[in-house]
Amino acid sequence: MIYSTTKEPLLKEWTSRAEICDGLHEPVRIAMVGKYTGLSDAYLSILKALLHASVDLRKKLVIDWIPACDLEDATEKENPDAYKAAWKLLKGADGILVPGGFGNRGVQGKILAAKYAREHRIPYLGICLGMQVAVIEFARSVLNLRDANSTEFDPNTKNPCVIFMPEGSKTHMGGTMRLGSRRTYFQIKDCKSAKLYGNRTFIDERHPRLENAGLSFTGKDETSQRMEIVELPNHPYFIGVQFHPEYKSRPGKPSPLFLGLIAAACGQLDTLIQGSGSQGNLSAKLGNGIAMEKVYQKGTTKPAKVLSDGLYSYCNGVQV
Numbered sequence: 628m629i630y631s632t633t634k635e636p637l638l639k640e641w642t643s644r645a646e647i648c649d650g651l652h653e654p655v656r657i658a659m660v661g662k663y664t665g666l667s668d669a670y671l672s673i674l675k676a677l678l679h680a681s682v683d684l685r686k687k688l689v690i691d692w693i694p695a696c697d698l699e700d701a702t703e704k705e706n707p708d709a710y711k712a713a714w715k716l717l718k719g720a721d722g723i724l725v726p727g728g729f730g731n732r733g734v735q736g737k738i739l740a741a742k743y744a745r746e747h748r749i750p751y752l753g754i755c756l757g758m759q760v761a762v763i764e765f766a767r768s769v770l771n772l773r774d775a776n777s778t779e780f781d782p783n784t785k786n787p788c789v790i791f792m793p794e795g796s797k798t799h800m801g802g803t804m805r806l807g808s809r810r811t812y813f814q815i816k817d818c819k820s821a822k823l824y825g826n827r828t829f830i831d832e833r834h835p836r837l838e839n840a841g842l843s844f845t846g847k848d849e850t851s852q853r854m855e856i857v858e859l860p861n862h863p864y865f866i867g868v869q870f871h872p873e874y875k876s877r878p879g880k881p882s883p884l885f886l887g888l889i890a891a892a893c894g895q896l897d898t899l900i901q902g903s904g905s906q907g908n909l910s911a912k913l914g915n916g917i918a919m920e921k922v923y924q925k926g927t928t929k930p931a932k933v934l935s936d937g938l939y940s941y942c943n944g945v946q947v
């Protein structure tokens with residue numbers, strides 16, 4: 628019975644992606660500044676999302692793992708070699724990603740990474756905690772609120788710029804988070820994140836909080852109480868999101884924000900954004916079901932023709 632219904636597996640899409648992936652040689656270096664850098668599986672969804680986006684843009688993904696603690700002043704004294712190595716990697720990166728996380732350890736290093744990205748105009752994507760540290764850093768450095776902090780790290784801070792949600796637990800890690808797929812409404816049309824999501828008025832992304840002033844809060848929840856997306860409008864690419872876009876990234880359907888990071892890291896963000904929008908036809912199918920139709924040749928900024936079978940490139944899990 629089974630034989631009569633089984634068809635030839637359709638592997639063409641997968642094999643063509645794998646072939647393209649194997650042939651990629653132009654590197655894009657992304658610094659992953661996290662807490663569990665010795666255990667890459669801790670960031671598996673993010674690695675896959677980075678891979679989906681870089682293969683789509685025909686770049687060979689190189690991940691530079693940077694333990695956030697190693698960027699901190701204390702490490703300079705205790706372990707100068709680790710400190711030097713961490714800063715060398717950060718300074719050599721084309722783009723910086725600060726993923727989600729909990730607890731105090733490494734937070735100062737993540738804040739320093741966000742500061743470096745902001746001041747040196749390096750493309751930055753902050754996810755959840757990565758968004759929160761970007762906001763804390765902005766409040767401290769730009770708004771001069773020296774003790775600005777999240778109440779998760781300093782419950783007594785006079786300048787809380789990240790707060791516990793009133794309905795969540797204040798005692799359990801993770802009790803602070805919104806869970807599942809939630810709607811985010813774009814507040815500003817002319818921002819990079821809205822353009823990358825095809826100029827839609829809202830998106831549904833998955834969560835596993837935030838209030839402030841100064842940065843551009845380009846996406847909020849349906850109550851406009853919770854900040855979901857922050858951007859620095861005058862920076863080449865500096866975006867923080869409270870949700871986790873990596874969960875919706877798929878082979879052939881890369882997450883728009885990861886595509887944006889990789890494109891910005893390669894100096895191709897304008898080309899990518901120009902191809903998006905209701906009239907536009909960017910590359911491949913983006914997350915959230917947005918259809919995109921062009922792919923990019925490696926090393927060029929010109930869209931290339933779609934693969935012969937109309938499918939897009941990907942490889943199955945090769946990590947550098």
Ligand SMILES: NC(=O)CC[C@H](N)C(=O)O
Nearest residue numbers: 727728729755756801803
């Ligand atoms: N997923 C995360 O990065 C969580 C960030 C932060 N610790 C919070 O609870 O809001």
